[in-house]
Amino acid sequence: MGRPSAPLLDVDRITTAALTLVEESGGFTMPQLAKKLKVSPSSLYNHVSGRDEIVELLRGRAMSEVDMPEVGAPWREALAQIARGYRDSYGRYPRLIPLLTAQAVNSSAAFGMYNTMARILSEAGFVPADVLRIITVLDSYVLGSALDLAAPEAPWETSDEVGAEFRAALDTIARTAGTRAARSEDAFEFGLRALLAGLDPR
Amino acid sequence: MGRPSAPLLDVDRITTAALTLVEESGGFTMPQLAKKLKVSPSSLYNHVSGRDEIVELLRGRAMSEVDMPEVGAPWREALAQIARGYRDSYGRYPRLIPLLTAQAVNSSAAFGMYNTMARILSEAGFVPADVLRIITVLDSYVLGSALDLAAPEAPWETSDEVGAEFRAALDTIARTAGTRAARSEDAFEFGLRALLAGLDPR
Numbered sequence: 001m002g003r004p005s006a007p008l009l010d011v012d013r014i015t016t017a018a019l020t021l022v023e024e025s026g027g028f029t030m031p032q033l034a035k036k037l038k039v040s041p042s043s044l045y046n047h048v049s050g051r052d053e054i055v056e057l058l059r060g061r062a063m064s065e066v067d068m069p070e071v072g073a074p075w076r077e078a079l080a081q082i083a084r085g086y087r088d089s090y091g092r093y094p095r096l097i098p099l100l101t102a103q104a105v106n107s108s109a110a111f112g113m114y115n116t117m118a119r120i121l122s123e124a125g126f127v128p129a130d131v132l133r134i135i136t137v138l139d140s141y142v143l144g145s146a147l148d149l150a151a152p153e154a155p156w157e158t159s160d161e162v163g164a165e166f167r168a169a170l171d172t173i174a175r176t177a178g179t180r181a182a183r184s185e186d187a188f189e190f191g192l193r194a195l196l197a198g199l200d201p202r
Numbered sequence: 203m204g205r206p207s208a209p210l211l212d213v214d215r216i217t218t219a220a221l222t223l224v225e226e227s228g229g230f231t232m233p234q235l236a237k238k239l240k241v242s243p244s245s246l247y248n249h250v251s252g253r254d255e256i257v258e259l260l261r262g263r264a265m266s267e268v269d270m271p272e273v274g275a276p277w278r279e280a281l282a283q284i285a286r287g288y289r290d291s292y293g294r295y296p297r298l299i300p301l302l303t304a305q306a307v308n309s310s311a312a313f314g315m316y317n318t319m320a321r322i323l324s325e326a327g328f329v330p331a332d333v334l335r336i337i338t339v340l341d342s343y344v345l346g347s348a349l350d351l352a353a354p355e356a357p358w359e360t361s362d363e364v365g366a367e368f369r370a371a372l373d374t375i376a377r378t379a380g381t382r383a384a385r386s387e388d389a390f391e392f393g394l395r396a397l398l399a400g401l402d403p404r
Contacts, residue, residue, distance in 0.1 A: 026228020026297065095228065095300045101349040102296065106359040111368075114358070118368035131371040136386075137393030140346030141339075147303040148342050156316070157308040166313075166320035169333040184338075191339030191397065198396030 009039055011047050015057040022096050056107045059100050063109040065089035068116050075124035076196040079138065082117060083192055086142045091149035101143065125201030134199060141195060145188045153180045211241055213249050217259040224298050258309045261302050265311040267291035270318050277326035278398040281340065284319060285394055288344045293351035303345065327403030336401060343397060347390045355382045
């Protein structure tokens, strides 16, 4: 009486289910993933080699909205543009971040971004050791900022333990930013400008 | 025939069990925690008000190794010292980080650190809106760097997809750093210096 209504298993459905598990619980195992997809664990291995490959598929998903800058843009502006897209793209999946940083990068989308950053920095005159340092520093700043993007509207509770200077700082949230995204964005741009201003080829 | 050997339930045991669950699976629920401690869920509520309070206890644990600088140190050095302890302290528990950033801060240890940072920045001449921005930026940089501290020895796989400039950068890891902690530390100090150099009171 008609064919089964469950959609066929494919890499895209496996990736989406893994992402849902990560956002719900902070992680995933292959048995949990099989249960979520209502398939046997062994059938997952017809599509992926294992958990590591799924983590790399998740990395590709997290990077899907990172745009590369136009060739010829000044190096600070080109890096800022990559950093903005990278933060926005990862900010959609905050709980995925520690899973991605715990595993060595092995995804085409990620290599594409790192290759572009390395080329921009090399052409700006940075030596290879500094290229690696700056890529690492931007990575850390962007991933931390992506977590901040997912922070609550008021990231600090009201408390008697808040001192006068910190209170004055917190009081500016409502006045200058307004929304959660605006506060996070404003701080991100401020720090990105400071960081890039502090870098110069030796 | 002697008393039961299971230790008494207390806040410290609850916090330790929650931390173990987070590091194993990326998160925790009250039923999982009760199961891990071999107690009924309701007995947890004799010691804590709920999951939010446990997350704040975990924040206190994660901050336990952050030292405050001596009064009178130059502001950049004082902030760098806080940032170093903060990174090292959080680097022990990478999977805890997204849980902490997803909840508004409400822990004495954390308020102590933010109060100190706000006081240092105010005394250095920064206006309240910039005090908040710089605290947010340092938070993001430190938490991202704590994740990098937990990254694999070689954070990028060897691949044909690695371009010439990025390859040259990656080749410096073995030469200049050697160990995982040394690579991460070197980049962290480089970025911290650049970031603090890029900040000046208006």
